[in-house]
Amino acid sequence: MGSTAPSFSAPPQKATFKGLLFDMDGTIIDSTDAVVKHWHLIGKEIGVDPNVILETSHGRRSIDTLKALGQNHLANWEYIKHMESLLPKNYGEDAVEIPGARDLLDIVKSANIPWAIVTSGTTPLVSGWLDVLKLPIPENLVVAEDVESGKPDPSCYLMGLGKLGFAVKDARDVLVLEDSPAGIAAGKAAGCKVLGLVTSHTVEQVARAKPDWIVKDLSSIKVVSHSSLGVELEILDALNVD
Incomplete structure (x- = not known):
């Protein structure tokens, strides 16, 4: 090409x-715009640069993204499912x-x-x-x-x-x-x-x-x-x- x-x-x-x-x-x-806003919020909450998260998060499971970021204490389905349930609720218009x-x-x-x-x-x-x-x-x-x-x-x-x-x-x-x-x-x-x-x-x-x-x-x-x-x-x- x-x-x-x-x-x-x-x-x-x-x-x-x-x-x-x-x-x-x-x-x-x-849902790109929604995901960007979502990870910026999560990044601030967990103390990780949102831009670092966004570099590798697309197409990957959130649990794998958090593991790769060393956030193993959050890499569990209870937290992930709760976190992702908020995305459509908070940013549905995006x-x-x-x-x-x-x-x-x-x-x-x-x-x-x-x-x-x-x-x-x-x-x-x-x-x-x-x-x-x-x-x-x-x-x-x-x-x-x-x-x-x-x-x-x-x-x-x-x-x-x-x-x-x-x-x-x-x-x-x-x-x-x-x-x-x-x-x-x-x-x-x-x-x-x-x-x-x-x-x-x-x-x-x-x-x-x-x-x-x-x-x-x-x-x-x-x-x-x-x-x-x-x-x-x-x-x-x-x-x-x-």
Whole structure:
């Protein structure tokens, strides 16, 4: 890609999948402004520079972030879940949906296409954001407290496969939709196809994680058809790597 502007002009591509696994923040919603305010507040409370926290927190579980900062006494689920439950309550007006997310989720849910949210956030955080933004609620959810290791470990996406009723051998028939390099790496390590969104990281950062497709946001994803065999998607305006 060099110094030239990236070209999102690849010809439309179609692909069929048996299920979809969505990351949350940066993929379905953009809560960047809320998270910045949140970590500035927490940073002041625990005596850690908020900018240091923000350098490494995106796409990671809060419990892993606090451990990395040496705040082991706070790295427990009781504190984390309480802390994250306040985020949508205090900063609900600062979050917006990623372009195309609502339309895609509405179609996926109404068509009974197997899908789940697989996120580094806790249950109170995810349910809070879905409620604030009035977005479709999945029947299947994998959250931070469900797995021993967070992204880029593939455990969360392997669990997501299982919740949709798929075995590991079916992973290539399932699409992971992600924005962070850690999440993309987790989806790839689980054996899934991965769509990378350039919503929270640079094109170069997303590309280095080697997703199968790179798009600006979910407005590039269209449902063409769906049946018992799967959902056919059309991927528009992907990054042209030529």
